[in-house]
Amino acid sequence: MGFAEEHLIPLVDEGLGNSAYVLDLGDGRALAVNASRDLRALYATAGRRGLTVAFAADTHLHADFLSGAVQLAHDQGATALASAAGRRAFAHTPLADGDEVDLGGLRLQTLATPGHTDEHLAFLLLDGTRALGVFTGGSLIVDSAARTDLLGADRTEELARAQYRSLKRLASLPDETAVWPTHGAGSFCSAPSGAERTTTVGAQRRDNPLLAAPDEDTFVRELLDRLGSYPAYFDRLTERNRRGPAVVTAAPLMTALTVDQVVTLIDGGGYVIDVRPAVDYAAGHIPGAVSIPMRSQFGTWLGWLLPDDAPLVFVSGDDQDVGEIVWQAYKIGYERLAGRLVGGIPAWLAAGRPQRTTAFVTADRAPSGPYLDVRQQTEYRDGRVAGALNVELGQLADVADDVPAGAVVACGHGERAMTAASILERAGHTGLTVLDGGPADFAAAHGAELVQEGNA
CATH class of the missing domain: 3.40.250.10 (Rhodanese-like domain)
Incomplete structure (x- = not known):
């Protein structure tokens, strides 16, 4: 088929600062790139176009979300495409530098681009010999490059030097080649970048300050100077993604909890997370509750501040979407969701329990x-x-x-x-x-x- 821009649909996760992509292959099939475990938006997009996901490609072992590749294989029979060097423990097509995958007219060619991770691949989309675009994941991103410290301080500089060579390789593609990164503004996997989420190779050669570095040492220094802290859960998810997330066989539900059940869970080491707006939490909350207002960044702060091995109890407002709480938690591997307090704070107070104000x-x-x-x-x-x-x-x-x-x-x-x-x-x-x-x-x-x- 001929390629047109409307065949590629970016799916932006504002909370994580990431983009996944759905490529309509023109025959009722689709390629998904770097899809997360929360597949609601992807399935809605595919459904509107009458598409079945035939291929699920991951550029690298993600640290900031659980991959949706295993779920797509289960739900739609998708073939998972990933680096052989990642040693993934689930069924997939292992790929090395220079390998190609026939998409039915279009082709994907793999480019080894280590730096963000050891086993990182970029996927070059080809129509014949013409390079249409490249899915760069956590390598070349808009006006920057993704962080290289996720494997530990002892590997950071080594991986930054690998990132330099990877960016140079990607920058050698034709100017008109589209660049489709996963990490972008708002992602803790990225060094700071602007609002744009896609670009071209030519624009990056012109505008990316890291590509303008006169030598490798300068590049490394400038990249490392951009790095800030990152959420604690990043240190756990890479291995979870290597093993493969568990398949979700039914939409996860939030159990309704009574006040007495909540008290028992708290006494047993559980945490209460209050997802109401800050003003509501301030007016009255369960003593010891952690306030994480429900918004697009909820999952990030849940994973940064709370353990994933303790039961979690949620307090929400009547108008808040409980399903959104569940999927933001599941997306980052938090599944010990004990439930939600039925009736919220009014029920807590009606049971004679104390509250605290801030x-x-x-x-x-x-x-x-x-x-x-x-x-x-x-x-x-x-x-x-x-x-x-x-x-x-x-x-x-x-x-x-x-x-x-x-x-x-x-x-x-x-x-x-x-x-x-x-x-x-x-x-x-x-x-x-x-x-x-x-x-x-x-x-x-x-x-x-x-x-x-x-x-x-």
């Missing part, structure tokens, strides 16, 4: 400090309140005892700050205030200096 105020009503900023260091450097203490949310539990009493806890808007306050309260802090707003709001209200990169 001050959540706008900048004009907030105390003057001390100011705790829980954003990522890159965000903090780009604009912060003078004299603020910065502890990233992901590291806060480890240093909770060092946080000054009575702190104003802040992020960019308030969601992460409420999560931080809930962690500090679990550690024994009282008298915290969560800022409903960001550093610019606080600085304006309190006459504080707003420090930005370049005037520090």
Whole structure:
């Protein structure tokens, strides 16, 4: 078949900052690239076009989500395509550099592109001898390259040097070749990048600052300087993906729990996660509950802050989609979902159980400090309140005892700050205030200096 742009459908996961792709092969079949275990959007897209997924390709062993390849093989008979070097323990077609897969007119050619991971492959889409585009996964991304520290500090520089060679290889493709990355803006697998999620080889040769590095040493230094922290669950999922995620045979459900059942689970070491908006959590919540408001980033923070081997109880609002909680958890390998408190906080209070409140105020009503900023260091450097203490949310539990009493806890808007306050309260802090707003709001209200990169 001839290829047209409408044959390729990107599926963007805003929470993870990633893109999967569905390629309509023109004969009722489709290729899926880097699909996650949450296949709802993919199945909806395929269903609208009358497609069956015949091939499920993974560019690498993902760290930030469980692959959907095993599920696609089970549900639709898809052939899993992946690197032979990944030693996956489930049925797949093992591929090495230069191998080709016939898609029925179009072809996929594999390009070994180690760096983000050891076994990373890019998939070059060919129509005859013409390169249409390349699925670059976690190698070449828009104006950057994906991180190289996921296999440990002792491998980081070695993999960064491999990433340099991989980017150079990809940059040797024709200018008009489309670049279809998986990682992008918002992904903790990526160094910072812009809003665009696809590009071309020619545009990257022109605009990617890493490709402009004059030599390998400079490239390595610049790439490593961009790396920040990443969620704790990343260290577990690579091996889960190598073994292959368990097949989900029916839509997972959330068990309805009574107050007494919730209390029993808490006493047995379970965690309560309150997914209501920050303002609702502030007005009243179960003591010890962790606030992670339901939004696109919910899965990331669940996997960063909570263990995957303890029962999890959820408190939600009446209008919140319980199915979204389940799939965001399952997508990152969290399956010990004990259930949801039926009736929510009203039921908890009706049973005579105590609740706790947390001050959540706008900048004009907030105390003057001390100011705790829980954003990522890159965000903090780009604009912060003078004299603020910065502890990233992901590291806060480890240093909770060092946080000054009575702190104003802040992020960019308030969601992460409420999560931080809930962690500090679990550690024994009282008298915290969560800022409903960001550093610019606080600085304006309190006459504080707003420090930005370049005037520090």
